[in-house]
Amino acid sequence: MSAYSITEPTLRAKWVAGSIVVLYALITLLPLVWIVLTGFKTPPDSISYPPKVIFSPSMEGYVNLFTTRSRIAADDLAALPPPETWYDQIVRDRDMVIVGPSKFGERFLNSVIIGFGSTALSIILGTLAAYAFSRFRVPLKDDLLFFILSTRMMPPIAVAIPIFLMYRSLGLSDTHLGMILLYTGVNISLAVWLLKGFIDEIPREYEEAALIDGYTRFQAFRKVVLPQAATGIASTAIFCLIFAWNEYAFAVLLTSGTAQTAPPFIPTIIGVGGQDWPAVGAGVTLFLLPVMIFTILLRKHLLRGITFGAVRK
Amino acid sequence: MAEIIIRNLRKEFGAFTAVQDSSFTIGDGEFFMLLGPSGCGKTTTLRMIAGLELPTAGEIFIDGEEVSQKPASQRDIAFVFQMFALYPHMNVRRNISYPLVSQGLPPAQVKTKVAEVARILGIESILDKPVGGLSGGDRQRVALGRAIVRDPKAFMMDEPLGALDAEFREHMSEELRALHDRMGATTVYVTHDQLEAMQMGDKIVVMNHGVVEQFGVPQDIYDHPATLFVADFIGSPSMNFLRYDGAVRAGDTTVSLGGVTMRTPEIQADAAPGPRVFGVRPEHVRLTDSGAYRGKIEASEYLGTTQIITLSSSCGSLKARVPSGQVAKLGEVVGLEFNPATISIFDEITGRALRSAANARVLHG
Ligand SMILES: Nc1ncnc2c1ncn2[C@@H]1O[C@H](COP(=O)(O)OP(=O)(O)OP(=O)(O)O)[C@@H](O)[C@H]1O
Ligand SMILES: [Mg+2]
Numbered sequence: 001m002s003a004y005s006i007t008e009p010t011l012r013a014k015w016v017a018g019s020i021v022v023l024y025a026l027i028t029l030l031p032l033v034w035i036v037l038t039g040f041k042t043p044p045d046s047i048s049y050p051p052k053v054i055f056s057p058s059m060e061g062y063v064n065l066f067t068t069r070s071r072i073a074a075d076d077l078a079a080l081p082p083p084e085t086w087y088d089q090i091v092r093d094r095d096m097v098i099v100g101p102s103k104f105g106e107r108f109l110n111s112v113i114i115g116f117g118s119t120a121l122s123i124i125l126g127t128l129a130a131y132a133f134s135r136f137r138v139p140l141k142d143d144l145l146f147f148i149l150s151t152r153m154m155p156p157i158a159v160a161i162p163i164f165l166m167y168r169s170l171g172l173s174d175t176h177l178g179m180i181l182l183y184t185g186v187n188i189s190l191a192v193w194l195l196k197g198f199i200d201e202i203p204r205e206y207e208e209a210a211l212i213d214g215y216t217r218f219q220a221f222r223k224v225v226l227p228q229a230a231t232g233i234a235s236t237a238i239f240c241l242i243f244a245w246n247e248y249a250f251a252v253l254l255t256s257g258t259a260q261t262a263p264p265f266i267p268t269i270i271g272v273g274g275q276d277w278p279a280v281g282a283g284v285t286l287f288l289l290p291v292m293i294f295t296i297l298l299r300k301h302l303l304r305g306i307t308f309g310a311v312r313k
Numbered sequence: 314m315a316e317i318i319i320r321n322l323r324k325e326f327g328a329f330t331a332v333q334d335s336s337f338t339i340g341d342g343e344f345f346m347l348l349g350p351s352g353c354g355k356t357t358t359l360r361m362i363a364g365l366e367l368p369t370a371g372e373i374f375i376d377g378e379e380v381s382q383k384p385a386s387q388r389d390i391a392f393v394f395q396m397f398a399l400y401p402h403m404n405v406r407r408n409i410s411y412p413l414v415s416q417g418l419p420p421a422q423v424k425t426k427v428a429e430v431a432r433i434l435g436i437e438s439i440l441d442k443p444v445g446g447l448s449g450g451d452r453q454r455v456a457l458g459r460a461i462v463r464d465p466k467a468f469m470m471d472e473p474l475g476a477l478d479a480e481f482r483e484h485m486s487e488e489l490r491a492l493h494d495r496m497g498a499t500t501v502y503v504t505h506d507q508l509e510a511m512q513m514g515d516k517i518v519v520m521n522h523g524v525v526e527q528f529g530v531p532q533d534i535y536d537h538p539a540t541l542f543v544a545d546f547i548g549s550p551s552m553n554f555l556r557y558d559g560a561v562r563a564g565d566t567t568v569s570l571g572g573v574t575m576r577t578p579e580i581q582a583d584a585a586p587g588p589r590v591f592g593v594r595p596e597h598v599r600l601t602d603s604g605a606y607r608g609k610i611e612a613s614e615y616l617g618t619t620q621i622i623t624l625s626s627s628c629g630s631l632k633a634r635v636p637s638g639q640v641a642k643l644g645e646v647v648g649l650e651f652n653p654a655t656i657s658i659f660d661e662i663t664g665r666a667l668r669s670a671a672n673a674r675v676l677h678g
Contacts, residue, residue, distance in 0.1 A: 205398035208365050211385040212392045213412035213459070227402040 032288075039281030046277040060094075061278025063087045065104050065269065065286075069096040104283060107265040112290065113176055114261055115245040118183035122240045123233060125184070126191025127199075131221060133192070134199040135207075145196075148189045156186050157249045164253055174259045182254070183244040190243075191236050198232025199225065234301030238294065245291050262287050315376035315466040315499055316341045317362060322371035322381075324357050330523055331357045334371070337518050337528045339467075339501060344493050346514035347503045350546070354523040355503040356471055362501060363469045364388045375466055386415075391460035393470040397452045399444040399459070406440045409458040416463065430458045433492070449477045453485055457492070467499040474509070486513055507547050511535065519543050529675055537672035538657060541664040544592050550621060552592045552657070553631035560586040561658065561667060568658060571627035573606045576653035578671035588661035591628065595621065597652040598633035600641070604648025613641050624649070 009017070038046050040057040069091050080097070083089040091098050132138060133145060163182065164173075172178030202225060210220035226233075248263040255261060266283045269276055317339040324332040332354040339345045347355045360366040362373055364385030373381040380388050391412075399408050406427060413423045431437045434454045439447065444455060453473065460468055473489070474482045490513050493500050504510050510517050511531045518528040519542075527539040538544035544552040557570050565580040570591055600622070608624030608631065620637040623630060626649070633649070635641070658667045668676055 203396070203398065205394045205396060206400060208385070209392065209394065209398045209400070209459075210411075211365065212363060212390065213463075214386045214415035216386065219415075224400060 035281050035284050037281070038277055039283075039285045041278050041281070043274070043276060043278055046281070047275070058090070058278070059087070060090050061276070061280075061282035063090050064276055064279040065282045066102055067091070067098045068100050068102050069094075070099045071096050103260075103265065104262075104269075107260050107262045108286065110176065110255075110259055111245060111262040111287070114179045114183065114259070115241055115290070117176070117180040118187065118244045119237055119240040121180060121184045122187040122191045123237050126188055126195050126236065127226075127229070127233060129188075129192045130195035130199050131225065133196050135204070145193075148192050151185075152189045160250065160253055163250070167254055174255045174257055176259050179251070179255065179259055179261070182250060183240075183247060186247075187240040187243055191240060194236045194239070195229065195232055198229050198236075202228045231301045234298040238291075238298060241294055242291055316374075317467060317499060317501070318372075318374040319358075319362070320372040320374070322358065322361060322373065323369045324354070324361060324366065324523075325369045332361070332368075333523045335520070335523075335525045337525060339499060340516070342497045342499055343515045344490065344513060345499070345501045346510040346517040347501060347520065348505070348507060348510040348514075348517050348546075349520035349526075350505055353520045355505070355520055357523075358520070359392075359469050359471055359501060359503050362467075363390050363392050365392070389466045391463070391465040391468050393456050393460050393468065393473045395472045395475050397456040397476070399452060399455055401444060404441055404443050405436065405447070405455050405458075408444060408455055409440075409462050412459060412463045426462055427458075430462045433461070433495075434458050450481055450485060453477065457489070461492075461496065461498075465498075467501065470500065470502045472503055472505070474504075482509075489513070508549070511547070519546065521546070533675045536655065537666070537675040538592070539666050539672075539676055541590060541592075541659050541661070544657065544659070544666075548594060550595050550632045550634075552594050553598065553629075554659075555591040555593070555626065555628035555631060556661065557589055557591060557628050558586060559589055560584060561589075570606060575606065575651065575656070577656040577658060578654060578669040580658065581668040581670065581673055584660060584667060590659040590661050592657040592659060592666075593631070593651045594655060595632040595634040597655045598631065598635075599650045599652075600633060600635055600639065600647045601650050602648050604650040606649045606651075607646055608649050609646045610641050610643055612643070 037053075037055075039061045040059070041052070041055055042058045042060050045052050045055045045058075046061075067087070072095070074095065077092070077095060077097075080092075083092045088098060129148075133141060138144065167173045167178055167182075170178075172181070206224045206228065207217075207220040210224045211217065215223065246263065247261075251261045252264045255264065262283070266280060266287065269279045269283060319338070320336050322332060322335045323330070335358060347358060349355050357366060361368045361381070362375075364380065364383060364387070368381050371381065372379055375388060375390070385392075400411065403411065409430060410423045410427050413426060418426075427440070428437070431440055434457060436451060436454050436458065439451055439455075444452065447455065453476075456473070470489075474485050477485055486509060502513065514531055516529060517531055517534055519526045519534065521542045527534055527543045534543060535547055538547065538552065541554070544554070555570060557568070559569060561568065561580050561582070561584045563581055563583050565577070567574050567576050568589070568591065569575070575591070606626065608626040610622055611625055611630070612623040614621040614623075615637060618637060619634050620639070620641070622633045622635060622641050624633065624647070631649075641647075654671060657672065658669065659665065660667060666672055666676065
């Protein structure tokens with residue numbers, strides 16, 4: 001029996017804590033793993049009962065995700081020249097031919113443009129506003145901050161109808177700009193509040209030292225405050241991106257063609273040619289990647305930033 | 314280098330007045346101390362001189378130019394912050410070179426200047442270290458390096474030794490003073506430590522509640538405090554205050570303290586009867602049997618070569634600094650003599666010293 005220590009948890013406590021974490025991770029990761037696996041199943045495997053955990057992987061879901069196909073008569077199929085590529089082969093095996101690319105690529109690109117565009121805009125506006133609120137004597141500062149926060153007190157979708165009508169008459173419906181502005185509008189209050197917290201934590205002396213050293217206020221902001229706020233900016237950016245990237249309701253309502261993002265597009269896959277779960281799985285898997293990569297890239301900052309400035313240095 | 318003139322400087326934060334109509338002059342090349350208790354407006358005054366805070370009213374002349382409404386970047390002043398405010402995302406070299414980069418100096422010149430400053434401060438070996446892991450003393454030196462590297466007109470230092478431990482403070486304060494003497498730069502130094510102010514300063518301004526109480530060379534402020542506050546704040550133990558009532562007329566050379574006639578410097582002002590304070594420093598109190606004014610020994614504190622004896626008397630308790638060889642028995646009633654030339658008489662209502670032959674030269678206004 002080792003001596004009792006205040007700082008070191010006991011072995012048993014570590015085991016209990018570890019088990020809880022593992023269990024929780026399993027519960028939350030299981031659906032994700034299932035979706036990723038489904039993306040690599042054949043359609044029959046994806047709906048077999050009992051569910052298959054061991055299966056021979058196939059790229060059919062991914063092929064279906066990126067293509068539109070059409071079924072042709074057996075005679076016509078036999079008359080065709082042999083398939084040129086592995087994906088032609090996969091489609092041929094189902095008595096179909098590829099007739100063109102699907103819209104997934106475009107929709108995915110829309111998501112990237114709108115998600116990252118609105119995140120960038122939220123961060124730029126949010127940082128400037130947070131800096132002003134943190135450092136300057138703004139008239140009615142508290143009221144303004146409360147007002148900014150209050151935009152998040154109702155679910156955004158509550159104003160869906162007015163926004164729909166407004167966008168229609170402004171010509172912003174189904175445009176990239178419209179969606180970027182909308183997501184920025186929703187995210188900006190979060191950005192201002194989070195970033196103000198981070199900037200409040202940066203001692204003013206750093207900027208004052210820069211002012212004394214002959215820099216302008218803006219230079220001091222750029223060269224001294226921004227690097228110090230990197231942690232906060234990174235974590236705020238991740239929150240903004242996650243919202244904009246996953247947003248579904250407004251995307252369904254306001255986009256249908258040119259500016260449609262991936263979330264409203266993925267469910268439409270289900271309807272095309274039977275319930276194509278592998279294609280859905282493939283779409284969801286690809287859809288998860290950008291946020292994951294973005295988060296991993298900013299992970300170093302995030303780990304420090306997630307405490308919301310409670311611990312510095 | 315520059316002379317700095319402060320005229321009727323005032324700063325209000327909303328309804329609160331942090332600095333009230335302060336005036337003083339900082340001579341070219343002086344090591345000037347802004348001394349006062351916490352919250353008296355020292356930092357605010359310093360920040361106004363540097364341009365980090367704009368005054369509500371008043372004028373600041375640096376080198377003959379009125380700068381009170383100019384931004385900090387145009388005043389050519391260096392500032393050493395209490396917590397040093399080194400840029401945490403830069404290493405030592407970049408911290409020191411940062412002010413030069415803003416002036417657009419060519420890199421080669423920046424390099425030589427930084428090397429020169431590093432040599433002066435003895436920090437060549439840490440130039441490429443991040444500032445995060447530095448000791449307090451090294452941070453202090455880097456902060457000084459950043460200040461001296463561009464030869465500013467004047468230095469502002471806000472309690473630059475406040476973050477260091479006591480032992481190191483003394484060492485750094487000597488280093489600082491030596492650095493100043495070598496460069497001859499006008500320096501304004503904020504401290505709440507009267508000992509530090511007396512040791513390091515060419516001149517001292519004593520502030521309290523946003524008001525300049527007195528300004529002059531340390532010796533004058535110590536010997537002839539202009540107000541009760543200064544008399545109490547400066548010196549350890551502080552000046553003895555013996556309270557009595559009486560009138561004074563110009564030409565008086567004595568006062569009556571509890572019925573005993575005491576010699577004082579020649580008074581140069583008239584004052585109606587009222588509460589007065591007779592001020593005498595502990596080292597000017599002698600214990601002799603011949604003294605008419607009597608005190609009872611209450612306690613003694615041994616300090617090596619001297620001892621501090623606490624006595625009670627008819628006009629209040631007082632302390633005497635006497636050689637430690639002198640025998641002092643607790644409870645004994647002894648006679649007290651005060652060195653007449655060093656006596657200050659204060660009006661207790663206004664808190665100000667009455668003008669006398671001794672302090673006339675020192676009191677102004
Ligand atoms: N920006 C501000 N807004 C409102 N009040 C302020 C501001 N800055 C300072 N004060 C007030 O002005 C007074 C003087 O402050 P200052 O910092 O000049 O004191 P100080 O003499 O430097 O004290 P310390 O020794 O504690 O540093 C204090 O009561 C302080 O609360
Ligand atoms: Mg201060």
